[in-house]
Amino acid sequence: MNTSTDFADLHLLRPGDPRYDDELAGFQTGFARHPALVVAARSAADVVAAVRYAAGRHLPVDVQATGHGLPGATEGGVLITTGRMDGVHVDAEARTARIRAGVRWGQVVAAAAPYGLAPLNGSAPSVGAVSYTLGGGLGILAREFGYAADRVRALDVVTADGRPRHVAPDSDPELYWALLGGGHGLGVVTELEIGLVPVPRLYGGSLAFDGREVDPAAVLRAYEEWTRTVPDGLTSSFAAVPYPDLPALPPRLRGRYVVSVRVAHTGTDGERLVAPLRELGPLLADSLREMPYAESHTIHSDPDVPHAYYGDSAVLGELDVERAGALLARTGPDAGAMVVVQINHLGGALARPAPNSVPYREGRFLVRLLTVGEREAARALLDPAFALLAPGTLGRSVNFAFGAGDRAEGLYDDVTRKRLAGVKSHYDPANLFRGNGSVSA
Structure with missing residues (x-):
């Protein structure tokens, strides 16, 4: 119209x-x-x-x-x-891809795969590649290659003055720095040029345990100890999900409390590295295998049906396993609602400096909690759980503030926030863009 x-x-x-x-x-x-x-x-x-x-x-x-x-x-x-701004162009020789604003990660993976290349995509193929990258982008192979934002060569963005700009680290280093980590509040990014990595295949999948047969806190304790022994080329996460007893779910999941460890590794010694995890108890499921990178989304098997959810996150300097165990007890099958717990192992390449505003690189773990329902009821359930982790919390992740992104506290450290606010005051003094994670001038 x-x-x-x-x-x-x-x-x-x-x-x-x-x-x-x-x-x-x-x-x-x-x-x-x-x-x-x-x-x-x-x-x-x-x-x-x-x-x-x-x-x-x-x-x-x-x-x-x-x-x-x-x-x-x-x-x-x-x-x-921006869903109609759809298109991916791969330059196999340069190992780059240009992606428009509406492109989803699954499209980028599919476009790069014939060349034996891969982007630093997240676990869900339906997530928008540009917005995910602007928030940092914690990918399947993050510990080996860093954040998705670390591989951005250039951005096309429309700033608050209505001016289209081509931004690269050598042409406008301050705006480039700010967009990659704080870009949600600085303009509309219409296209990205990203670097690709030579990963045609990987070793990955998950080991799942019945949380009523094994102690979830014991699995988490063993997982934390195990993360101290693995190389940077191995990226992993721990998850605990109390599934409701609903006919819509597969029989193997209905009413179960599933505790799992997810793994992605580009080396040839994956079986040796995960051997200690197989000893933690009887397995409910084991999907670990060598696979084409195009199948990497099956490692997490994120839901692909639209639904309501609320969630938040905490970046931790260290994981206090006793406090985390108390969190699992609070969010387990007796919580009164389904709470999905995911704990990502950070470090490796994620800890290396990069010319962008992705904060908390010193963090060793990221805890994500997600539930369904009205926001205030969800907060009443999740906020006390996050409070258990407060002594070791560095901050929050803008990409994993689902419904909580309008609360700005903790999304950036003080130094990063002040610098972002300076860029914001220059490019958007009237605060035209007030999106997820926006920093006021």
């Missing part, structure tokens, strides 16, 4: 338009967005027009690609949807 001469060639939707709700639909169904205007962008020029329109009327701007990481419910303003 073309309702303004400013947008003569744009696809616009307002509340009440037949396709308005469909355009807003995303993976996260728990938090409603009600923008005054939706701009369904198909090109960078569409984004420029939308930003200039909003800036001229002092309207806030937000962006949605796939709707996985919505910060929470929002009202009014202009929402730019």
Whole structure:
């Protein structure tokens, strides 16, 4: 519906338009967005027009690609949807890929695989590649290759003045630094150029235990000890999931409390490295195997059906296994709601300096808690669990603040926040962009 001469060639939707709700639909169904205007962008020029329109009327701007990481419910303003900005171009010789704003990680993996290359993608193929990278990007092979943001060569972005910019570390180092880690609040990134890594295959999968037959806290304790023995080329996580007894679930999961360790490794000694984990108790399932990188999403088998969820995270300097054990007791089958616990082993390449604003690189573990339901009820369940970890918590991860991203505290350390605020004051002094993790000027 073309309702303004400013947008003569744009696809616009307002509340009440037949396709308005469909355009807003995303993976996260728990938090409603009600923008005054939706701009369904198909090109960078569409984004420029939308930003200039909003800036001229002092309207806030937000962006949605796939709707996985919505910060929470929002009202009014202009929402730019980028799902139609879809395209991946791989340069196999340069080991790079150019990805547009609406591209999902599964598309990038599929485009790179024929050349024996891989991006630093996350565990879910349906997640938007650009937004995930702007928040840092903790990938399947993160300990070996670092954050996805560490491999960005250049960005195309529309800033609050409506100006399209090509940003590279040598052309605009301060904006480049800020976008990669704090980019959600600095503009609309329309395209990324990323580096790819030569990984055609890997050793990966998970070992799952019945949390009612083995002590989850004991498994976690052994896992933490095991992480101190593995090389940087091995990336892993611990998970604990109390599945409800629902007919929609596979029989092997219904009503079970599943505790698992997920592994991804590019070396040839995977079986030797995981051998101590196999001794922790009887296995409920074992999917560890050598696989093409294109199958790496099966390591975590993240849900692919849109649903409502709320979650947050804590980056830890060290994992206090006694406190973490108490967290497992609080979030297990007796919690009163399904709480998914995931603990990622950090370090390795993630700890190395990089010219971007991804914070807390000294962290050794990332704890993520996720549940369903209304936000205040979810917070009443999760906040006390995070409080158990507070003595060792460095901060929070902007990519894993599902519905909690409108709370800015802890998303950046003080030094990074102040520097981001300086860049924000230069490029967006009116705070046009107020998205997930935005830093006010």
